[in-house]
Amino acid sequence: MDVEAARYLGAGLASIALIGAGVGIGIIFGNYLSGALRNPGAAQGQFTNLLVGFALCEFTGLLGVVMAFIILFT
Amino acid sequence: MASPMEQFEVTPIVPLHLGNLDISFTNASLWMCIVAGATALFLTMGASSRRLVPTRMQSIAEISYVFIADMIRSAAGIEGLKFFPFVFTLFMFVLFSNLIGLFPLIHPFTVTSHIIVTFALAIFVFLMVIVVGLARHGLHFFSIFAPKVPFVMLIVLIPIEIVSFLSRPISLSVRLFANMLAGHTMLYVFGTFVIGLATAGGVLSLISVMPLLAIIAVAALEFLIAFLQAYVFAILTCIYLNDALHLHEHH
Numbered sequence: 001m002d003v004e005a006a007r008y009l010g011a012g013l014a015s016i017a018l019i020g021a022g023v024g025i026g027i028i029f030g031n032y033l034s035g036a037l038r039n040p041g042a043a044q045g046q047f048t049n050l051l052v053g054f055a056l057c058e059f060t061g062l063l064g065v066v067m068a069f070i071i072l073f074t
Numbered sequence: 075m076a077s078p079m080e081q082f083e084v085t086p087i088v089p090l091h092l093g094n095l096d097i098s099f100t101n102a103s104l105w106m107c108i109v110a111g112a113t114a115l116f117l118t119m120g121a122s123s124r125r126l127v128p129t130r131m132q133s134i135a136e137i138s139y140v141f142i143a144d145m146i147r148s149a150a151g152i153e154g155l156k157f158f159p160f161v162f163t164l165f166m167f168v169l170f171s172n173l174i175g176l177f178p179l180i181h182p183f184t185v186t187s188h189i190i191v192t193f194a195l196a197i198f199v200f201l202m203v204i205v206v207g208l209a210r211h212g213l214h215f216f217s218i219f220a221p222k223v224p225f226v227m228l229i230v231l232i233p234i235e236i237v238s239f240l241s242r243p244i245s246l247s248v249r250l251f252a253n254m255l256a257g258h259t260m261l262y263v264f265g266t267f268v269i270g271l272a273t274a275g276g277v278l279s280l281i282s283v284m285p286l287l288a289i290i291a292v293a294a295l296e297f298l299i300a301f302l303q304a305y306v307f308a309i310l311t312c313i314y315l316n317d318a319l320h321l322h323e324h325h
Binding site: 048051052054055056058059062063065066069073 | 306
């Protein structure tokens with residue numbers, strides 16, 4: 001296989017990481033929302049945890065993007 | 075068509091060389107100066123009037139002050155407020171470089187879209203957490219790697235804790251850098267859609283409205299992300315500081 005073609009395929013495959021990040025962020029916000037609707041009083045106190053969870057989850061997906069950039073541009 | 079990565083290129087404005095080192099004044103340095111200047115100007119102007127009924131400028135400056143102070147208090151306790159100037163500076167710098175990078179027309183350079191900038195910020199936070207922890211707890215600081223669990227579990231948990239501790243500067247810097255890089259690349263790619271379709275003529279020119287609307291939505295999202303990433307950077311700094319200050323107990 002051509003090296004250039006393999007490189008583009010690899011970058012595309014690295015983007016699969018975004019599936020996991022999307023599912024994870026959906027679970028985090030969905031669960032926060034369902035918890036917040038059950039007990040709105042406690043929702044504000046957990047907002048920090050929500051954002052931290054979101055950040056950690058997003059990071060795993062972004063690693064895939066960075067990998068794709070490294071494959072494409074080095 | 076130029077590559078979507080062209081907007082991140084660092085080009086020297088004033089070429090300078092010190093031996094083999096290239097210390098040129100680049101567009102990155104220029105925009106970093108602009109960001110620092112804009113932050114200083116904004117806060118000085120906000121704090122200078124000191125009216126009982128605040129002006130808009132003063133109001134925004136006060137809101138950002140109270141916002142960060144509340145965040146530190148809830149994440150790192152009262153003792154964390156000692157580090158308010160540090161966290162506030164970090165937050166304002168990251169926020170302003172993210173926001174200034176989104177300005178249209180003037181072709182700004184997003185300082186935080188370069189990993190070396192975000193990594194320098196993150197490694198500083200990392201080292202400061204270690205120094206604060208060691209100064210406060212001495213060698214007892216290393217119990218941060220050993221949560222209060224049965225002894226058998228420690229064999230598994232200590233390596234995990236060490237790896238997660240060491241990966242902090244990487245995750246902190248890559249998150250900010252990749253968000254900015256991906257956001258600006260996405261805006262550029264949508265922009266090429268608009269130009270490509272509009273110049274194609276016929277029905278395709280009419281369709282070019284759709285990516286244009288998408289750009290507006292994406293730009294709005296980018297402003298949200300610009301704020302959110304600055305906030306996440308600051309709050310993770312507070313959480314790391316809290317770990318160093320209080321080890322495992324909750325404040």
